[in-house]
Amino acid sequence: MDKVIVTAAGIFTIAWIIRFFLFSKKEAFKASVSSGVQEVMIKVKGGYDPDLIVAKAGKPLRLRFTREEESSCTEMVVFGAFNKSAKLPPYEEVTVELLPEKPGEYEFSCQMGMIRGKLVVE
């Protein structure tokens, strides 16, 4: 009997892990536009908040990062597709300016690629 319970619980947990971590829908955050520049404030703490950013193509995009922790994991943010990266000193705002020209999905991450965010250009 106990084996059945453990097995069932195990299968349920596995299903939950897969659904929760791998197939979750993230909330998209639209970049605000003012005087021709798109802007998003991003909080960095164990992840990027927001981590799914929607921006328009062809307009400069300013991403203002503030790293609110000292753990060195998040000390750098890398935009591979734009060949851009920035060091994020703790508790300081750092602006990364990009010019997204082509619509598409661009990932950004910490240097090790463990912490990720996505930039969707429309």
Next chain:
Amino acid sequence: MMKKRVAPSATTGVSKDHKGEVRIELPVIMTCSTCSITLDRSLRALDGVSEANVNYALQKAFVTYDPARITIARLVKTIRDAGYEVGAEKVSLKITGMTCASCVTKIEDALKACPGVIRADVNLGSSSANIEYLPSMTDMESLGKSIESVGYKVSAEDAPSKEEDAKLREYRTLFRKFIVAAVISLPVVVVSYPQFFPLLRDMDMNTLRLLWIGASVLTIPALVYSGSSFFKGAVAAFRHRSADMNTLIALGTGMAWLFSTVVVLFPDIFPENAREPYFDVVSVVIGLVVLGQALELRAKGRTSEAIKKLMGLQAKTARVIREGKELDIPIEEVLVGDVIIVRPGEKIPVDGELVEGHSSVDESMLTGEPLPAEKKEGDEVIGGTINKTGAFKFKATKVGKDTALAQIIKMVQDAQGSKAPIQKLADTVSGYFVPVVMVIAVASFVLWYDVGPEPRIIMALLASVTTLIVACPCALGLATPTSLMIGVGKAAENGILIRNGEAIQVASALDTVVLDKTGTITIGRPTLTDVINSEGFNEEEIIGYAASLEKNSEHPLAEAILEGAKSRSIAPSDPKDFKAIPGHGVEGIVDGHKIDLGNRKLMDMIGADSGALMENSDRLAGEGKTPMFISIDGKAAGVIAVSDPLKEDSIEAIQKLKGLGVEVVMISGDNKRTAEAIAKKVGIERVLAEVLPEDKAREVKKLQMEGRKVAFVGDGINDAPALARADVGMAIGTGTDVAIEASDITLIKGSLLGIAAAFNISKSTMKNVKENLFGAFFYNTALIPVAAGILYPVWGITINPILAGAAMALSSVTVVSNANRLRFLKVR
């Protein structure tokens, strides 16, 4: 008695007895004229601002405000919030004499009281002040004075950067966490294995249980203090619906603690042989992982040594002459056009052109060139290099972020943060890694529980905890970036600037190098060497006409002819109807005579009989010189030859490249004979001659179609398409011209030896990356299944969770240490 000075207000920067409004100008960086209107509006909307004028052309905001009601800092914040940058200077000063937190406030207040200071952060831990100020209103000297006025000293030493500071603090915290976990672990380990210790061995179950309850309580600080970052990190990641290393460690140790505590509190719910707690796993694993993180952080610190070295090259002050006076000013305040004095042994503060005196300058720190360069009037000097022998004055041409050094630093930083294509797999894997490990952990628990040996619950728990702990996503993520960082830095130390990780990866796999002749293999400054006249014409006449024709041309060959005329004291006259015939030469009218200057094709075209001159022309070409025919009024009058000397080390460099197994191809616009003669001299077999500049890219493409991976090396001026077309474009920069857009790799020092060095570094870096990736993948794919118990059914092998913790801690340290080996690479 002296009258006490009224201290200016700490918040407004203006003294209290100052009544009424003040007008200031703020430098604002704007990109469009509509910006100025928006900004204007936001400034006027502020309470306390009576007038605001934003001038786009001047890039300035003029604000009239009441200091009693609003601060400069607030104005600056408004401008920044509107999305514009204020041209303020940032400076970090090291302060001595600080002892307590009240010192911090005292200094901060004193600094904020200086007019023009926008922000002042004083840090007791690093004894430093980070100050942001408007250079138009104050300078470093007055900042220093205001610190001294409250009883502290500004030290000449460099203040540690905020980043280093944060790193050092993190290291110390990690180490403290390790000590705490280690101290807790000692008694916990002892009571966890009572059978090995006299006294404990003989205790009855009830006493032992009491000890175990004690161990449960004792491990709480290990969890909430030493392991705090794992739990916090796990929660933060969970909120983002993601999981990382923190999640694994938090789950592993958390599960071990929970199970153990339940076992000691309610032993009856477990079978008799499964009533042992595992508190040792909790404290020892946390201790080991934290220690690993501390070691890793330390090793990682060394990976950015190169950039620190580069930054350290920057001079702090410059001695400029303004209004006839010599002034020592901070380097940030040097302007283009300032005349700067440099004495022997001093650092050259910015880029410029020498205007008075001569000296030899050690440029090895930027170019890797060991011999000092001789500098005379008109020569370029580079900021950050060291003046050796004589004193001289130079005029600043590039300052601030435009200097070669600043651009090099920027480029290296960008490259260090970039990604290499090889990383892609590791990146993809690490996106799924942690959830997959969790799934494996759960599955192994179920399997051990359902079909494993007794005590099943213990075996199942240990297997899943071990699986969680042994998995190391960090090693995977660290593998490429750490090696790249060191590789790129190492290259920079040798005068090689690599644009990004992709360039390094492609450069490691090249098999063909195309070298441009002029300016790459040769110096690029041809001189007139031979003049041969036909019968009826004389040498002077020929040079005179040739020089006159080329008088207004900027072609290097034209310059050689003009120089030649000058050295023979022949004054050229003005040409009329000057015309360049692409691929042939030039023609025009000089003193009423029609002059044509160019190759054989040009002579044939105009019908001049050059047959008698052919022998001479061929001989000159055979010597590697470039012969040109000249005709006067349609008659072949003679041949003049110019030659561009080889760079000293071209032959050696080409030998080295061949030694690396790379085929070397020379490309040149010169005639075939000349090109072949030069190629022979330097030992190149394959020559592409008579290639027009615009066709160079096509030749590169042809080579690529042969299945080759091609590097093109040129001077970056007129071969941009070829540089871009090649798999790796290498530009040979000279002096301060380092930001060559089209190139993937820039060799700061003009020498070709840099190419071999660049290959060498790329190859070694990629080898290192592969070792790291292999190690990380191998470690994880081998140990995770073993930890889950895959070897148990056959050989009875499992991993102890403590060993798993040690392995995990060691694996990422190993990756970083292996990358650090690159620092000792012999480049040349």
